[in-house]
Amino acid sequence: MKKLIIFLGLALTFLIPSIVSADIIEPGMKEIDYCFQVENIKDYPEYVFLSYFQEPVGGHQVINQGDCVSFYKFSNPTIYAVKKGDFNENEIGSSDEEEKNYFQNNKKLIASGLSINSIGSVKESDPRQKIVDVYKIESVDSASLKISPLKVIYTYTDGTSEEKIYPSPPNITETPKRPEPSRKTSLPYWFSIIWYIVLPLIALVIIIAILIYRRTKK
Amino acid sequence: MRQQFLLLIVTIIIEFFILWLFIRKNPLRIFFYAALINLSTLPIANYLYQNISNNFLLIELAVFLIEWILIMVLFEIKYYRALLLSFIANFITAVISLLLR
Numbered sequence: 001m002k003k004l005i006i007f008l009g010l011a012l013t014f015l016i017p018s019i020v021s022a023d024i025i026e027p028g029m030k031e032i033d034y035c036f037q038v039e040n041i042k043d044y045p046e047y048v049f050l051s052y053f054q055e056p057v058g059g060h061q062v063i064n065q066g067d068c069v070s071f072y073k074f075s076n077p078t079i080y081a082v083k084k085g086d087f088n089e090n091e092i093g094s095s096d097e098e099e100k101n102y103f104q105n106n107k108k109l110i111a112s113g114l115s116i117n118s119i120g121s122v123k124e125s126d127p128r129q130k131i132v133d134v135y136k137i138e139s140v141d142s143a144s145l146k147i148s149p150l151k152v153i154y155t156y157t158d159g160t161s162e163e164k165i166y167p168s169p170p171n172i173t174e175t176p177k178r179p180e181p182s183r184k185t186s187l188p189y190w191f192s193i194i195w196y197i198v199l200p201l202i203a204l205v206i207i208i209a210i211l212i213y214r215r216t217k218k
Numbered sequence: 219m220r221q222q223f224l225l226l227i228v229t230i231i232i233e234f235f236i237l238w239l240f241i242r243k244n245p246l247r248i249f250f251y252a253a254l255i256n257l258s259t260l261p262i263a264n265y266l267y268q269n270i271s272n273n274f275l276l277i278e279l280a281v282f283l284i285e286w287i288l289i290m291v292l293f294e295i296k297y298y299r300a301l302l303l304s305f306i307a308n309f310i311t312a313v314i315s316l317l318l319r
Contacts, residue, residue: 116276123268196265203257211291 029121033130035068036116038079039150040137046138048087050080051105058096060103068132078103079112079135081145104109109175112145115175129184130155154181222264224314230256232314233307240303241293259284274312281310292304 225227
């Protein structure tokens with residue numbers, strides 16, 4: 001019984017941290033810069049565009065042409081538009097509660113249904129260093145704000161970058177999946193074969209040989 | 219590539235010291251067995267982590283269980299002693315890899 005308790009205790013020690021480690025960069029992973037831009041804000045001079053970071057602690061930002069909005073990875077931001085004449089930043093208030101109340105109950109704010117998916121970390125061998133999502137305002141009126149993802153810009157660790165165009169979503173209400181980068185994690189083929197197959201196989205063969213040798217010796 | 223080899227060597231050395239601390243005989247053999255154990259688990263764990271699952275702790279748990287059996291059969295020690303050794307060795311290497319970041 002004691003041994004069983006020890007075993008379960010050891011197993012739990014391994015498992016429990018997984019519940020609380022959501023904010024820790026795990027081994028083999030690296031942090032990556034992420035932000036989003038709204039490309040054609042200048043085409044809507046009569047509106048102010050805002051990003052509200054509802055979770056976990058709030059915060060907001062007025063989005064200007066050319067701004068790349070970065071945020072905490074679990075913030076789940078929403079983009080809003082409001083007529084310039086209806087916007088006074090002081091009305092938002094200074095506390096989290098006032099801010100939350102402003103964004104949730106202000107009838108003059110027009111929310112977009114766009115889901116913004118941040119990336120906080122990637123595998124260490126991933127050649128990407130920065131991801132910028134570029135969005136486009138399709139339309140805005142007093143009732144609705146339609147924003148769609150236009151392209152993603154991947155900047156690699158060697159300083160080069162590439163743009164990938166978002167595919168058209170199958171359903172207009174659905175946010176399309178971010179296109180994959182051209183450059184992906186990879187090890188040289190010969191190294192992968194030696195590292196993942198040959199070395200473990202040789203080690204296992206030697207272990208089995210040792211065990212067989214011992215058995216025949218007895 | 220260099221990083222993978224470095225990680226393997228560091229892990230072998232750490233596990234060797236932990237095993238040697240508890241077993242205290244024939245250090246060369248202990249080092250050889252520690253190398254065999256890690257050569258058979260670390261690259262596969264590495265592959266799983268890079269390509270199949272991001273769950274570091276789940277993979278670490280699988281490594282701990284496999285190494286438990288390998289330590290038990292190679293060093294011919296009781297299962298609970300092997301379990302403890304495997305736990306300490308893997309716990310310390312996991313903590314060190316977290317701290318090195």
